[in-house]
Amino acid sequence: MINFIQSILYGLTIGGILYIISIGLSLTFGAMGIVNFAHGLIYAVGAYALYSVATLLGANFLVGALAAVAVSIPLAYLIERFIIRRLYGQSIDYAIIATYAVLLIGADALKWFFGASPLPISDPVGELWYFGGLQMPAFRVIIIALSVLVFLGLSLFFKKTLVGKIVVAGLQDREAVRSLGIKVERYFAIVFVIGSALAALGGVLYAPLSTLDPYMGFEIIILCFAVVIVGGMGNLRGTAIAAFTLGMVHSLTAAYLVSSAADAMVYVVMAVVLIFRPIDAPA
Amino acid sequence: MLLSVDNLDVRYGHAQVLHDVSMHLNQGELVCVVGRNGAGKTTLLKTIGGFMKPAAGSVNFQGKRIDGQPLEQVALSGLKYVYQDKRVFGELTVRENIELAAYPSHESLDQAIAKVVAIHPKMQKLLDAKAKGLSGGERQILLIGRALIGDPKLLLIDEPTEGLAAIIIGEIINILAAMKSKITMVVVEQNLATVSRLADRVYVMKEGVFSREITDPEIIANPAAYEDEL
Numbered sequence: 001m002i003n004f005i006q007s008i009l010y011g012l013t014i015g016g017i018l019y020i021i022s023i024g025l026s027l028t029f030g031a032m033g034i035v036n037f038a039h040g041l042i043y044a045v046g047a048y049a050l051y052s053v054a055t056l057l058g059a060n061f062l063v064g065a066l067a068a069v070a071v072s073i074p075l076a077y078l079i080e081r082f083i084i085r086r087l088y089g090q091s092i093d094y095a096i097i098a099t100y101a102v103l104l105i106g107a108d109a110l111k112w113f114f115g116a117s118p119l120p121i122s123d124p125v126g127e128l129w130y131f132g133g134l135q136m137p138a139f140r141v142i143i144i145a146l147s148v149l150v151f152l153g154l155s156l157f158f159k160k161t162l163v164g165k166i167v168v169a170g171l172q173d174r175e176a177v178r179s180l181g182i183k184v185e186r187y188f189a190i191v192f193v194i195g196s197a198l199a200a201l202g203g204v205l206y207a208p209l210s211t212l213d214p215y216m217g218f219e220i221i222i223l224c225f226a227v228v229i230v231g232g233m234g235n236l237r238g239t240a241i242a243a244f245t246l247g248m249v250h251s252l253t254a255a256y257l258v259s260s261a262a263d264a265m266v267y268v269v270m271a272v273v274l275i276f277r278p279i280d281a282p283a
Numbered sequence: 284m285l286l287s288v289d290n291l292d293v294r295y296g297h298a299q300v301l302h303d304v305s306m307h308l309n310q311g312e313l314v315c316v317v318g319r320n321g322a323g324k325t326t327l328l329k330t331i332g333g334f335m336k337p338a339a340g341s342v343n344f345q346g347k348r349i350d351g352q353p354l355e356q357v358a359l360s361g362l363k364y365v366y367q368d369k370r371v372f373g374e375l376t377v378r379e380n381i382e383l384a385a386y387p388s389h390e391s392l393d394q395a396i397a398k399v400v401a402i403h404p405k406m407q408k409l410l411d412a413k414a415k416g417l418s419g420g421e422r423q424i425l426l427i428g429r430a431l432i433g434d435p436k437l438l439l440i441d442e443p444t445e446g447l448a449a450i451i452i453g454e455i456i457n458i459l460a461a462m463k464s465k466i467t468m469v470v471v472e473q474n475l476a477t478v479s480r481l482a483d484r485v486y487v488m489k490e491g492v493f494s495r496e497i498t499d500p501e502i503i504a505n506p507a508a509y510e511d512e513l
């Protein structure tokens with residue numbers, strides 16, 4: 001029983017990280033119909049920025065985390081301004097090719113700077129917390145708490161701010177928002193940058209649980225696509241539910257079935273959902 | 284002349300839907316466009332409203348050429364289109380729907396809400412309801428009220444009574460009749476009884492061309508005189 005609860009808690013950690021990374025992907029997909037592989041690069045850059053500042057320069061982990069988020073903002077802005085914005089209304093194939101190219105080029109640039117071998121980042125807290133008979137690394141508890149905070153923060157943002165409301169309306173009907181005289185793409189760009197900063201944060205949170213490698217963006221982006229597909233493109237609550245569910249599937253498969261099948265099981269669940277979900281009527 | 288549409292050709296891909304369509308509108312007029320399903324009425328309004336680019340021809344509004352300009356810019360220049368399918372932002376409340384329309388205008392939220400409530404006082408009670416819960420008639424009233432925010436110079440209203448219950452239709456007609464003295468409108472309408480009540484002038488559209496323009500008030504008042512031309 002203790003083991004089971006522990007696996008659930010580990011699943012929540014993975015789910016939380018998946019959620020934090022997937023939200024930006026889901027919004028870009030839902031709002032603009034753009035499949036954005038470059039999102040995986042932002043995630044990897046976040047992790048490497050943390051490594052550079054915290055490990056190479058020897059600064060505090062928190063400083064490294066802030067640096068990672070700070071680096072992601074101009075990078076996301078450039079990607080939005082020069083690549084994503086040109087893909088509006090184009091065929092989805094162009095988006096796949098263009099953003100995949102960004103991910104590839106970026107991953108090779110990371111390899112060139114940092115080398116191909118995996119780099120470790122140590123657990124920044126390094127403590128175990130005990131809850132009754134359970135033990136949890138404190139860092140994982142912090143991840144779960146952070147992902148809940150991100151969820152609450154985004155919910156408030158989309159409910160209460162004008163930018164958030166414009167994006168919610170634009171997710172449903174972009175043309176109708178434009179016909180009010182609102183340049184809706186500008187607001188999508190703001191949300192794109194927020195989503196990217198969260199992807200960098202996801203990289204920061206995941207790095208200590210694993211190791212860095214230049215191609216880490218490829219693995220995560222496919223998992224996040226599964227989350228977006230299961231949760232529904234542009235569906236904020238659906239993305240959260242899907243992320244935590246798939247995180248759980250991942251963790252329970254690793255604990256009770258075959259650990260190397262954990263990723264595969266996520267895709268099996270995605271396929272099952274796709275088979276049984278009624279086809280959404282187009283808005 | 285407030286609006287001048289000259290020799291418009293409009294296509295969807297290879298299919299040409301409008302052929303050499305010209306129309307004009309004077310300040311203060313209410314012009315109805317009538318025609319069968321598929322005649323091209325919505326296509327005409329959407330082309331004037333900046334949603335589509337014509338393949339040929341031009342649209343001049345307040346003396347400025349607007350065809351080919353971005354939709355946002357056309358809207359901000361004072362020309363608002365009200366959708367045929369009564370689409371509101373369903374996930375937002377009525378108040379938030381109004382807020383979004385007020386934001387790019389010079390009006391405060393309170394002024395904007397007052398405008399919508401003025402055309403239909405019952406909207407006051409619905410301000411905090413999600414727009415997806417509104418009835419068809421309530422949606423239409425919200426859309427028309429919302430289109431008035433920012434003091435547009437011209438409204439393009441696409442089949443405002445389509446699919447609504449008879450009692451609501453009467454209400455919408457009253458709202459439009461009351462707006463008539465204050466704002467210039469193009470109204471697409473299939474119900475000729477409504478047309479005869481509202482229109483100063485009528486264009487009959489048939490398979491992408493204007494087959495007739497009716498200016499004589501006596502003929503307009505007597506729909507039997509032109510109903511078989513649709």
Ligand SMILES: Nc1ncnc2c1ncn2[C@@H]1O[C@H](COP(=O)(O)OP(=O)(O)OP(=O)(O)O)[C@@H](O)[C@H]1O
Nearest residue numbers: 295298300318319320321322323324325326327367
């Ligand atoms: N997006 C589109 N792509 C291709 N063809 C279209 C499109 N929209 C409309 N059409 C075609 O253009 C023609 C005119 O359509 P339009 O919607 O302008 O007609 P309408 O007069 O508004 O009809 P209704 O009374 O049914 O609203 C129709 O033959 C229609 O099938």
Ligand SMILES: [Mg+2]
Nearest residue numbers: 324325326367
């Ligand atoms: Mg129509």
